[in-house]
Amino acid sequence: MKKLVILITLFVSVSAFSAFNCEVNVDRVLVYRDGSINILHNGRNDYTYICNLNDTWKGVDVITCAMWTSMLQSTQNNDKRAIFYYDGTGSCAALPIYGSSPAPVYIGSID
16 A cells, blocks of 8 residues: 555656757747747747746846847757747647747747
8 A cells, every 4th residue: 555655656746847858940030118028949849938028027137138038049040959848738839829838947049
């Protein structure tokens, strides 16, 4: 019985910390006049909202947003790939779009 409880606890704790990432080519970085940042990448083929340059959004502050935006523009301009890491379950292809997007945990440049 004790082993069963440990096994169930382990399963639940692993499921609670599920995450996924997207390794993608960045096709567009849109900066809107209200500070919103939308990214079009080949992992979703639709716009994914990542942050706002004027206000903290889903825990992403404006300084982080500015750094991410700059990095993604550089990634796009230099034909590099980007990685987006998200908490929870999901996939790049199934990311909610525009304002429904989850906030990334981190974004990086790869290659």
